[in-house]
Amino acid sequence: MEQRHLGRTGLRVSRIGLGTLTWGRDTDEHDAAGLLKAFWDAGGTLVDTADVYGDGDAEYVVGRLLERLVPRRDLVIATKAGSVLDPDRRFDCSRGHLLAALDASLERLGTDHVDIWQVHAFDPGTPLDETLQALDLAVSSGRARYAGVSNFCGWQLAKAGTWQLAAPGTRTRLASTQMEYSLLQRGVEREVLPAAMDLGIGLLPSSPLGRGVLTGKYRHGLPPGSRGACDHLSGFVAPYLDDAADRIVDAVAIAADGLATTSLQVALAWVRDRPGVVAPIIGPRNAQQLAAALSVEALSLPDEICRALDDVSAPVHRYPDQDWSTL
Numbered sequence: 001m002e003q004r005h006l007g008r009t010g011l012r013v014s015r016i017g018l019g020t021l022t023w024g025r026d027t028d029e030h031d032a033a034g035l036l037k038a039f040w041d042a043g044g045t046l047v048d049t050a051d052v053y054g055d056g057d058a059e060y061v062v063g064r065l066l067e068r069l070v071p072r073r074d075l076v077i078a079t080k081a082g083s084v085l086d087p088d089r090r091f092d093c094s095r096g097h098l099l100a101a102l103d104a105s106l107e108r109l110g111t112d113h114v115d116i117w118q119v120h121a122f123d124p125g126t127p128l129d130e131t132l133q134a135l136d137l138a139v140s141s142g143r144a145r146y147a148g149v150s151n152f153c154g155w156q157l158a159k160a161g162t163w164q165l166a167a168p169g170t171r172t173r174l175a176s177t178q179m180e181y182s183l184l185q186r187g188v189e190r191e192v193l194p195a196a197m198d199l200g201i202g203l204l205p206s207s208p209l210g211r212g213v214l215t216g217k218y219r220h221g222l223p224p225g226s227r228g229a230c231d232h233l234s235g236f237v238a239p240y241l242d243d244a245a246d247r248i249v250d251a252v253a254i255a256a257d258g259l260a261t262t263s264l265q266v267a268l269a270w271v272r273d274r275p276g277v278v279a280p281i282i283g284p285r286n287a288q289q290l291a292a293a294l295s296v297e298a299l300s301l302p303d304e305i306c307r308a309l310d311d312v313s314a315p316v317h318r319y320p321d322q323d324w325s326t327l
Contacts, residue, residue: 001043001297004278007175008200011115011146013076015272016293017046017204019283024057026230027285032061033069035290040070042294048178048204048281050080050120051105063110078116078204079105080150080178082123082131093123098134102143117144118178121151128156132163132171139172148176148201154191161199176202176278182271183248184210184240186315197276205271208280213240214267216253251312255305265296270309273300 003012018039023032036047049058059079066072081101082093092098102117117138119131135147149160157177164171177196179188181203188203196203209215217223218241226237249263256263271280284290301309 001045001294003045005202006116006146006278007196007202008173009146009175009202011076011175013046013279014044015279016044016268016296017048017078017279017281018044018290019206019281020047020049020058020062021053021283022058022285023049023061024054027061029061029064031286033065034287035284036062036065036070038287038290039294040074042297044294045074046076046078046279046281048078050083051101051108052080052083052085052120055085056104056108059105059108063108066110072111076115077109077111078118078148078176079109079114080118080120081105082120089125091121091123091125093119093121093126093131093134095130095134095137098131099137102134102138106143113143113145115145116148116176117146118148118150118176119152122149122153122156128160129163132160135164135174136170136172146175147172148174148178148204150178152177152179152192154195157192157201158195158199161195161201165199174199174201176204178204178206178281180207181205181274181277181280182208182210183214183252183267183309183313184245186313189315190317190321193276202278203276204278205280208271208282209264209267210240210245210249211237213237213245214249214252214263216249216263219246219249219253248309248313251309255301255309259299259301259305261299262292264292265299266301266305266309268293268296269299269301270306272296273306 001014004015006013049062081098082091084092138144139147161174164173179192181188252263252266256266282293
């Protein structure tokens with residue numbers, strides 16, 4: 001699998017990442033082992049997790065598989081902290097909480113460092129410089145090699161990235177930002193992606209298949225066993241089961257037919273090769289889904305197909321996203 005630099009850093013990662021959102025909950029250790037081994041055999045290196053996935057069980061499963069199945073040195077382990085299971089405070093990005101969460105993650109992962117440590121979301125209740133200082137401490141102590149953020153909007157990312165660059169040598173530049181990005185969700189193109197590219201921050205798209213909808217599996221209802229038919233995940237899929245999404249899903253299917261390939265491959269190849277993108281994070285639940293995603297490595301979409309998909313899924317850009325002089 002092709003390797004790409006993560007932002008403006010020397011770290012190289014596979015251009016497809018393996019997500020672990022369901023590990024320890026819907027995906028048991030045996031199935032996870034099969035996924036990780038197949039991913040590694042295909043040249044995949046980037047494994048993405050978080051301290052809240054499966055209430056910590058996802059990290060625990062990853063840790064169990066390190067060394068026993070795949071050498072730790074062969075993987076780029078990325079995890080997140082800052083999301084909390086507290087109805088009164090959805091995010092806690094205070095320095096104390098973040099550093100304690102990192103120590104707990106390292107214990108579950110069974111390693112002395114993570115390769116990429118990410119703030120899971122912006123916390124309006126904590127000064128941003130305090131949050132970013134936790135990243136600096138994690139890197140300077142050797143507990144994290146690189147730092148990033150997740151789910152920051154445009155101004156938040158620009159402020160964080162600029163703050164880190166303001167004191168070179170003492171602050172850790174942001175290497176990555178993880179955001180949802182697909183043909184069904186192109187909101188990051190308004191301000192997040194331009195900010196990331198200007199600051200040299202690599203984009204790691206989550207849900208690159210539109211929460212599974214772009215595969216076409218929901219064109220004729222909710223398949224049994226799918227996330228859309230699952231009680232605790234149906235609300236995650238539902239926002240993309242509307243008429244606007246249907247038009248995009250149909251366009252992807254037409255493109256796939258014309259290329260003698262699948263909707264999954266077309267949708268994944270489109271986001272993988274967008275400017276600023278480093279590695280879409282896929283979340284397969286079984287070996288068949290993983291094999292289908294990994295098969296996209298050999299596919300590059302023709303320019304005319306990309307333009308057609310761009311047109312049918314184009315986000316609305318109005319003031320101030322675009323040049324005000326055009327108004």
